[in-house]
Amino acid sequence: MSNELLFQELGLDNQDLKKMLYDMILIRKFEETLKQLYQQGKIHGTMHLCIGQEATAVGACFPLNNEDKITSTHRGHGHSIAKGTDVKKMVAELFGKVTGHCKGKGGSMHIADMTVGNLGANGIVAAGLPLGVGAALTSKMKELGYVVLCFFGDGATNEGAFHESLNLASIWKLPVIFFCENNLYGMSGSITEMTNIESIAVRGSSYGIPSETINGNNILEVIKATQDAVERAKKGEGPTLIEAETYRWEGHSRSDARKYRTREEEKEWKKEKDPIEVFKEILISNNVINENEFIELNEKAQNQMKEAVEYAENSDDPSIDTLMTDIYA
Amino acid sequence: MREISYSEAVKEAMTQVMREDNDVFIMGEDIGVYGGAFGVTSGMIDEFGPERVRITPISEAAISGCAVGSAMTGMRPILEIQFSDFVVIAMDNIVNQAAKMRYMFGGKAKVPMVVRLPAGSGAGFAAQHSQSLEAWMTHIPGLKVVQPSNAYDAKGLLKAAIKDDNPVLFYEHKMLYNLKGDVPEESYEIPLGVADIKREGKDITIIATGMMVNHAVEAAQQLEQEGIDVEVIDPRTLVPLDEKAILESVKKTGRVLVVYEAVKRGGFGTEIVSLIAESDAFDYLDAPILRLGGVEAPIPYNPKLEKAAIPQVSDIYQKCLELMNK
Ligand SMILES: Cc1ncc(C[n+]2csc(CCOP(=O)(O)OP(=O)(O)O)c2C)c(N)n1
Numbered sequence: 001m002s003n004e005l006l007f008q009e010l011g012l013d014n015q016d017l018k019k020m021l022y023d024m025i026l027i028r029k030f031e032e033t034l035k036q037l038y039q040q041g042k043i044h045g046t047m048h049l050c051i052g053q054e055a056t057a058v059g060a061c062f063p064l065n066n067e068d069k070i071t072s073t074h075r076g077h078g079h080s081i082a083k084g085t086d087v088k089k090m091v092a093e094l095f096g097k098v099t100g101h102c103k104g105k106g107g108s109m110h111i112a113d114m115t116v117g118n119l120g121a122n123g124i125v126a127a128g129l130p131l132g133v134g135a136a137l138t139s140k141m142k143e144l145g146y147v148v149l150c151f152f153g154d155g156a157t158n159e160g161a162f163h164e165s166l167n168l169a170s171i172w173k174l175p176v177i178f179f180c181e182n183n184l185y186g187m188s189g190s191i192t193e194m195t196n197i198e199s200i201a202v203r204g205s206s207y208g209i210p211s212e213t214i215n216g217n218n219i220l221e222v223i224k225a226t227q228d229a230v231e232r233a234k235k236g237e238g239p240t241l242i243e244a245e246t247y248r249w250e251g252h253s254r255s256d257a258r259k260y261r262t263r264e265e266e267k268e269w270k271k272e273k274d275p276i277e278v279f280k281e282i283l284i285s286n287n288v289i290n291e292n293e294f295i296e297l298n299e300k301a302q303n304q305m306k307e308a309v310e311y312a313e314n315s316d317d318p319s320i321d322t323l324m325t326d327i328y329a
Numbered sequence: 330m331r332e333i334s335y336s337e338a339v340k341e342a343m344t345q346v347m348r349e350d351n352d353v354f355i356m357g358e359d360i361g362v363y364g365g366a367f368g369v370t371s372g373m374i375d376e377f378g379p380e381r382v383r384i385t386p387i388s389e390a391a392i393s394g395c396a397v398g399s400a401m402t403g404m405r406p407i408l409e410i411q412f413s414d415f416v417v418i419a420m421d422n423i424v425n426q427a428a429k430m431r432y433m434f435g436g437k438a439k440v441p442m443v444v445r446l447p448a449g450s451g452a453g454f455a456a457q458h459s460q461s462l463e464a465w466m467t468h469i470p471g472l473k474v475v476q477p478s479n480a481y482d483a484k485g486l487l488k489a490a491i492k493d494d495n496p497v498l499f500y501e502h503k504m505l506y507n508l509k510g511d512v513p514e515e516s517y518e519i520p521l522g523v524a525d526i527k528r529e530g531k532d533i534t535i536i537a538t539g540m541m542v543n544h545a546v547e548a549a550q551q552l553e554q555e556g557i558d559v560e561v562i563d564p565r566t567l568v569p570l571d572e573k574a575i576l577e578s579v580k581k582t583g584r585v586l587v588v589y590e591a592v593k594r595g596g597f598g599t600e601i602v603s604l605i606a607e608s609d610a611f612d613y614l615d616a617p618i619l620r621l622g623g624v625e626a627p628i629p630y631n632p633k634l635e636k637a638a639i640p641q642v643s644d645i646y647q648k649c650l651e652l653m654n655k
Contacts, residue, residue, distance in 0.1 A: 044453040045454055046453070105627075110456065122457075158386035158387050186386070188362065194386040260361075318631055327627070
């Protein structure tokens with residue numbers, strides 16, 4: 001479907017469209033700010049940036065409401081922001097502060113926010129899938145009507161947990177959406193070396209799950225696919241697998257020299273397929289925004305980040321007594 | 330002697346054995362051009378090629394089972410689990426398969442494999458990437474468990490582990506990877522089951538494992554100023570355990586502190602305490618045996634909390650003073 005047709009079919013109002021563009025920009029600024037802070041030695045540990053994958057995060061979360069849930073991954077900042085998690089508290093968490101979402105105990109890989117249905121990022125590859133299946137089981141058994149969207153990468157689809165989760169969700173017809181951000185790489189393992197199949201989507205079919213591959217850098221395609229999946233799930237028709245093709249611009253984590261891929265490939269994705277640029281062009285050609293407004297959105301996001309960093313920097317470290325709290329309920 | 334880092338020592342051991350023995354190969358995630366998450370295998374694929382430095386998909390259950398299967402049938406795999414925490418996904422293959430094979434089959438199979446496991450806290454990786462779970466493994470008959478505390482030991486122990494005909498779990502501390510030490514270039518082995526006295530002393534015996542050995546030695550040096558003479562014993566392998574070396578030292582000093590990074594409750598130090606309590610060395614004790622281990626909490630992200638979660642040099646120092654006053 002052409003962008004124009006998709007744009008009309010989705011029938012999104014201008015406010016929604018602008019909000020989504022803003023969220024994408026905010027994710028980009030979040031990650032860029034973090035990268036800087038990291039390089040300045042203000043943040044410790046490790047982190048996995050999702051620059052280049054803003055359309056999958058925002059597009060997949062858009063059709064979800066506050067009761068719907070997500071499970072996320074080690075590369076989860078974008079998912080959290082898209083689901084509505086407070087950015088200030090996210091930055092504070094990355095600083096390890098008591099005001100952080102996990103009181104400074106979780107850090108980048110463990111940001112969770114139950115109030116907006118964010119069941120948490122996860123440091124264990126593919127661990128979010130069975131958890132998502134379980135949350136979907138709750139929804140079904142208690143007739144709560146919510147759906148669960150599980151984010152995971154292409155690399156995760158080689159874990160047993162992926163296969164077992166798909167099968168379970170399929171036989172029990174659970175309201176869950178398996179959302180694969182195929183950014184072509186696990187850490188250094190390219191999808192072509194690590195799998196011998198045409199697409200990740202075929203893996204869904206073998207479990208009896210409707211599956212499709214979409215362009216993950218075009219947010220309209222992401223919204224369309226997710227909306228359809230949410231509808232199926234809410235009608236009791238069971239899980240869907242969506243494979244969204246995208247690209248992470250940065251290395252896997254801070255220590256990655258990116259020897260496993262070429263700079264040309266990176267350039268191609270940055271230049272021609274930047275999800276923010278793609279969306280911006282669609283919005284400009286449909287008179288939703290103009291160049292000036294785009295600049296304003298960028299400034300606004302930059303300011304929001306500045307405030308968040310100030311908030312985090314001015315927050316306290318957790319007291320040593322909290323080392324032994326929150327271990328048991 | 331030449332100084333190299335712990336991680337270089339691990340690499341050198343693998344490289345030397347792989348040159349000698351074509352049956353040895355490495356498997357693991359990102360161990361090719363990436364060099365593994367901690368760079369330990371960097372460059373190895375250039376020498377040995379992708380057949381023997383085998384990059385795997387992210388699939389710990391499959392690759393651990395694959396290691397067992399290939400070991401049973403004549404290969405000698407070294408499996409790198411990217412962070413030791415992920416071994417839980419491989420647990421069935423290690424606990425129910427690798428450890429049991431030989432016994433169940435009446436001695437008709439052997440499983441010569443090494444699982445390399447970067448463990449421990451200190452890098453800000455938080456609760457799912459910082460654990461010390463080695464005690465779990467020591468509970469399983471059929472497995473051997475190694476925990477080198479410096480570069481020299483890492484090289485010699487890994488060589489012995491690869492040559493061993495049993496499944497060996499080889500715990501490497503991630504905060505030790507950059508630590509340099511004297512390591513001879515030539516090939517050598519340190520037999521499994523032989524402890525090392527890292528420092529001789531006559532007042533207190535500290536039995537420490539992994540990273541804590543280094544902390545204990547540092548504390549011992551400080552305690553010297555107080556006129557307290559501490560002996561530091563590093564078992565180096567938890568299974569088999571050099572009970573004799575531990576008990577002899579206890580008899581010599583009469584005071585014991587056991588230090589380990591893993592959660593204190595149910596940690597391997599508890600086993601060492603029991604060993605002493607059940608032996609004739611008990612009669613030589615002048616004070617109760619003390620234990621220092623990690624707090625009973627997951628490893629937190631905040632650096633101050635993270636530090637507070639595991640024993641520090643000052644904690645060891647303090648405990649030794651306490652011990653002298655008992
Ligand atoms: C069980 C487990 N194995 C290995 C790792 C180390 N690791 C973290 S992220 C990652 C790559 C994941 O790739 P993918 O699922 O494609 O997600 P992406 O990083 O591309 O977003 C690896 C190997 C881990 N965290 N957990």
